[in-house]
Amino acid sequence: MIRNQREAGLDFRRPRRLNNLGLRIISGIILGSIVLGITYYGGIAFHLMIAFFACALLYEWLEMAGNRVQQRSRIVLWLLLAVALIPLILNMDASIVVPVALAAMVLGVAHEARQSGRNGIWVSGGIVYALLAAVSVDQIREGAAAGLAAMVFLFTVVWTTDSLAYVFGRLIGGRKLAPSISPSKTWSGALGGALAAVIVGAAVGRLMGIEAGFLLAVAALVLSVVSQIGDLLESAVKRRFGVKDSGRLIPGHGGVMDRVDGLVAAALALYLISLLTGGLHEPSRGLFFVF
Structure with missing residues (x-):
């Protein structure tokens, strides 16, 4: 029956692809509108959005790393990220936001290098990636x-x-x-x-x-x-x-x-x-x- 359907030009996989395309378009428009709106208004909402994206980036990085990440390492990296994001959320001066973020990155890399050697460097890349993104976008919006x-x-x-x-x-x-x-x-x-x-x-x-x-x-x-x-x-x-x-x-x-x-x-x-x-x-x- 499946063969006959294909010969007749029927492909029941197409609606799924179309639905996925529609979902991409809808979610993209919604997400893009939210990001642009919050970026326009700035303030605490913008800082919170940046903090959310930083958390999402670290979460995804650690999930990709999977069992390469020890539970202790997860805790350390999340704590370092939280500490680094506090000055950013509170809209403190760049002379505080930037050094605190850099210190968190250095500590994260050092901790993972000591824990797991070369593999730890890849794991600690998550906090470096998240904080470079957060600080860069946050400071660009200042002014x-x-x-x-x-x-x-x-x-x-x-x-x-x-x-x-x-x-x-x-x-x-x-x-x-x-x-x-x-x-x-x-x-x-x-x-x-x-x-x-x-x-x-x-x-x-x-x-x-x-x-x-x-x-x-x-x-x-x-x-x-x-x-x-x-x-x-x-x-x-x-x-x-x-x-x-x-x-x-x-x-x-x-x-x-x-x-x-x-x-x-x-x-x-x-x-x-x-x-x-x-x-x-x-x-x-x-x-x-x-x-």
Whole structure:
């Protein structure tokens, strides 16, 4: 009977794929709207959202690691994350938020290296990843209008890169970017996504009234490239742990880490650029001064 159904052109697996696509679209719109809304208003809601995502990232990393993580290590890493997130949630000065986070990362790596050697370094990568993401995004948002402009720019570049790289890769195809890590990615997709990110990022910056036109285009190119590297690094981590998805926290999408891998890498790069141009306090004011 199944054979006859296939011969007749019937495929009962298609509705499942369509339903999954619909679920991805719906959950993506809902999640994206929530993130954008909270980012716009900032304040305590934004700090709590960042803390939630940091916790989700550490949770997924430890779940991927599985039995490689001892129970004592889980407790230590969660305690270090909690301590590091307190100054961030309370919106303390960057001179406190950044050193506390760095100290938590160093202690986490040192503890795991002592406990499990080389494997422990991979396990402790979870707290490093979570805190780099949390601190970078949190500090980029500091600075009122400049912070908001920086976040809009970051989202625009990363989402444009992700979407257009997929489109160009499907349309053009060609040589694989990193077949041993992510077989579906191509050089045509990577270059097309980067070019699109520069154009769209510069246009959005112009619409927001940001003065640094050329520097913004350069920043868009750097962030686009870094976001794609971040995507590949996350794929490498999943291969290291032997899993396909980082988790199942987002319906239709997989894990949080699967959705923010490029954003985390790009946010870190943008934060470092902002530190060089704007300093430790409200760093986004350097590059994203809005007139």
